Amino acid sequence: MSARDDVFASIRAGLGVRGDEAPRRAAVEARLRDAPRGVVPARGELDLDGRVALFKAEAERVAATVVEIADARDLPAELARYLRDNNLPATVRFGADPFFDGLPFGDTALEVSRGPSEGADAVGLSRAAGAVAETGTLALLSGADNPTTLNFLPETHVVAVARGDVAGDYETLIARVRAQFGRGDMPRTLNFVTGPSRSADIEQTLVQGAHGPKRLHVVIVGASA
Amino acid sequence: MTAVPTSPAFKANASAALRDPDLQKALRFVRGNFIGKRASAVARLPEFDALRDSARAIKDHALAHLDLYLAQWEAKVVASGGTVHWARDADEARRAVLDICKAAGAKTVTKGKSMIAEEIGLNDALEAAGMTPVETDLGEYVVQVRGEAPSHIIAPAVHLTKEQVAADFRRVHAGLPADRDLGDAAKILGEARTILRGKFLAADVGITGANFLVAETGTSIIVTNEGNGDLTQTLPDVHVVLASIEKIVPTLEDAAQILRVLARSATGQDMSVYTTLSTGPRRSGDPDGPKAYHVVVLDNGRSAMLGSKFQDMLRCIRCGACMNHCPVYHAVGGHAYGWVYPGPMGAVLTPALIGIDKGGHLPNASTFCGRCQDVCPMRIPLPDMMRHWREREFERRLSPKTVRGGLALWAFFARRPALYARATDLAMRALAFAGRRKGRFSSLPLAGGWTATRDFPAPQGATFQARWRKDHG
Numbered sequence A: 001m002s003a004r005d006d007v008f009a010s011i012r013a014g015l016g017v018r019g020d021e022a023p024r025r026a027a028v029e030a031r032l033r034d035a036p037r038g039v040v041p042a043r044g045e046l047d048l049d050g051r052v053a054l055f056k057a058e059a060e061r062v063a064a065t066v067v068e069i070a071d072a073r074d075l076p077a078e079l080a081r082y083l084r085d086n087n088l089p090a091t092v093r094f095g096a097d098p099f100f101d102g103l104p105f106g107d108t109a110l111e112v113s114r115g116p117s118e119g120a121d122a123v124g125l126s127r128a129a130g131a132v133a134e135t136g137t138l139a140l141l142s143g144a145d146n147p148t149t150l151n152f153l154p155e156t157h158v159v160a161v162a163r164g165d166v167a168g169d170y171e172t173l174i175a176r177v178r179a180q181f182g183r184g185d186m187p188r189t190l191n192f193v194t195g196p197s198r199s200a201d202i203e204q205t206l207v208q209g210a211h212g213p214k215r216l217h218v219v220i221v222g223a224s225a
Numbered sequence B: 001m002t003a004v005p006t007s008p009a010f011k012a013n014a015s016a017a018l019r020d021p022d023l024q025k026a027l028r029f030v031r032g033n034f035i036g037k038r039a040s041a042v043a044r045l046p047e048f049d050a051l052r053d054s055a056r057a058i059k060d061h062a063l064a065h066l067d068l069y070l071a072q073w074e075a076k077v078v079a080s081g082g083t084v085h086w087a088r089d090a091d092e093a094r095r096a097v098l099d100i101c102k103a104a105g106a107k108t109v110t111k112g113k114s115m116i117a118e119e120i121g122l123n124d125a126l127e128a129a130g131m132t133p134v135e136t137d138l139g140e141y142v143v144q145v146r147g148e149a150p151s152h153i154i155a156p157a158v159h160l161t162k163e164q165v166a167a168d169f170r171r172v173h174a175g176l177p178a179d180r181d182l183g184d185a186a187k188i189l190g191e192a193r194t195i196l197r198g199k200f201l202a203a204d205v206g207i208t209g210a211n212f213l214v215a216e217t218g219t220s221i222i223v224t225n226e227g228n229g230d231l232t233q234t235l236p237d238v239h240v241v242l243a244s245i246e247k248i249v250p251t252l253e254d255a256a257q258i259l260r261v262l263a264r265s266a267t268g269q270d271m272s273v274y275t276t277l278s279t280g281p282r283r284s285g286d287p288d289g290p291k292a293y294h295v296v297v298l299d300n301g302r303s304a305m306l307g308s309k310f311q312d313m314l315r316c317i318r319c320g321a322c323m324n325h326c327p328v329y330h331a332v333g334g335h336a337y338g339w340v341y342p343g344p345m346g347a348v349l350t351p352a353l354i355g356i357d358k359g360g361h362l363p364n365a366s367t368f369c370g371r372c373q374d375v376c377p378m379r380i381p382l383p384d385m386m387r388h389w390r391e392r393e394f395e396r397r398l399s400p401k402t403v404r405g406g407l408a409l410w411a412f413f414a415r416r417p418a419l420y421a422r423a424t425d426l427a428m429r430a431l432a433f434a435g436r437r438k439g440r441f442s443s444l445p446l447a448g449g450w451t452a453t454r455d456f457p458a459p460q461g462a463t464f465q466a467r468w469r470k471d472h473g
Helices: A003-015 A022-034 A048-061 A072-085 A170-181 B007-018 B021-043 B048-064 B066-079 B090-103 B115-119 B122-128 B138-145 B162-172 B185-202 B228-234 B252-266 B311-315 B327-332 B343-354 B371-375 B382-395 B401-414 B417-434 B464-472
Strands: A065-069 A091-094 A111-114 A123-127 A130-132 A137-141 A156-162 A189-193 A215-221 B083-087 B108-111 B132-135 B205-208 B212-214 B219-224 B238-244 B274-278 B292-298
Touching: A003 B066, A003 B083, A022 B048, A022 B066, A048 A065, A048 A215, A065 A072, A072 A156, A072 A215, A130 A170, A137 A156, A137 A170, A170 B252, B007 B327, B021 B252, B021 B327, B048 B066, B048 B252, B048 B311, B066 B083, B066 B292, B083 B090, B090 B122, B090 B205, B090 B238, B090 B292, B108 B122, B108 B185, B108 B228, B115 B122, B115 B238, B122 B132, B132 B138, B138 B162, B138 B185, B162 B185, B185 B228, B205 B228, B212 B252, B219 B228, B219 B252, B228 B274, B311 B343, B327 B343, B343 B371, B343 B382, B371 B382, B401 B417, B417 B464
Parallel strands: A065 A215, A091 A111, A091 A123, A123 A156, A156 A215, B083 B292, B108 B132, B108 B205, B205 B238, B238 B292
Antiparallel strands: A130 A137, A137 A189, A189 B274, B212 B219, B219 B274
8 A cells, every 4th residue: 555545544544434424525625615714803803094003013013113105106215214214225126016116216226126036135125915913914925026035035124015905814814815816726925924033042032133034114005094 | 763762761861851050041941931921922812712712623623534634635735736745654754855855966955943854853864865954943953063852842942051052153163253252142143044044045955844734725834933944945946845644724714723822822922923825836937936845744653643542632733832831841851851742742742653662751741730731722631641641551561660569559558448547647647746846858768759859748647538527527
């Protein structure tokens, strides 16, 4: 018998099943079809303004910085301000996301490049597919629009997220991804990011800035209601 | 052949641990940090206990239908362009990984933190095959350069002080100024970041573990704080996921339920910094990510736990809360347990995976205080299962003669209540008389093991039964 056959046979022997029982198959199909939400914490169940405020508070708790801008056209200026205020190089790299097309980067002194990172970039810029207010978390999808390497290699990661994409809970985000990619299908990578990288492996002392970005700056884009 | 256990020597290991001043200093950070952080995170979430119930129900459902969900998950992995390798035991898992690495012509293999890799002794096998495995989680990196095993499932170097780590870095990081400052955790981390960045970029294969396998989508999920797992799996051409059969959850929603209790129970964070969902290799048009995605799924004794008294243990999500709250772990640390999984979860899992003849001491390393079960996010009845192991150890006559003799003597009296009452009454009076001056004994015949490290309080002169009869009779 192959290893696969042996493992399945041992599992079925332990459970006392054959594997072809109709009620068991029906239970599995129902769960996959219905995907019940389970217990969703009340704290994220707010209107959009409430969700944005909660996202900001939770992200700041985990040492991210958050600003709101009304118009995407203000993004290059905000990015330049953030880098200047933190004494960081005036350079940025981002992917092919059409969201960035036509933004007035030329009005700033920023040195702009596009594409994935190979490790030499000081600042990465991404657009998140959404955010989760409940825990101050960003959701980033892989692909040419927002290459995954930009999320992890640069020391500074700046993430733009549309105000309307700030969800209260994970379940809303999951439903959105399912609608976009089709039931049962996913992008290569979905990164949930909650604050800048950190480690507490030495004497349980929390240090910010481990192997991933040392700083995470979130720009919420869109006018409030 | 799995990682070689020293669990049969638990008593000697524990004695040595109690006498190790560096270890005792380091263990203070376990007691001091984990417990309070978990308590604050739990206090911030009113739905925490309801989520524990939900998480338990999800895993029970997944385990009861494990064959069906594994088949569904496998089909989705294949459909997304990945490859699944089934391994009955550690040897098969190791061979599967080695074959993938050899086919990729790998020289450097980076690794995110994986307890399965520890369980199958992967690093030794990679080195023997001429490859260089590089642990990238800070704690794992530290124990790798020391030639040690992790002492905790989420904080591998928790048994070390920062002075010890600094000394190791000076020893292994040749070419850096000898007088550089490594006086705090931030400077130690900074040096590791610089050294490991080059390894990430040079690696040919990246190996990670998996916190969950999602049947609905064929997705593997890892949860990390440092970002090392993501660099490990994103930069090389080949990503290998090491998982075991019980990591399955049905849907993404189910994963979200359990994620809500995982980090809170582990480090007291609401969410770990990076929760990464990976499905197959890079897609057409993707400018980065691995070109190949493999999952090695290990059984290694787990399927035999299904339908047994130990099935509930397969709900474990490896948060470490049980050991963080365990007075025995606090006293002796993780290495004393002698195999991959320490603390209460290790005391239950180890005998199941390597045999009660080797792991049988571990279930005895418990005061049955019950804190592990109180804090377990998956509501695993750990003390009950340790008791089951003790019964089996006794049935198989594996417990020492002194224990069996003592129990036989106690049983003789316990079956004769009148004699028991008279004998204990006499003993209590005698002890009370002997200890009347100091109220305690600093040494006692036949109880040297107790009095070597603490005093034995002198009885007050009557047995519990006698006092109960007097007060309530």
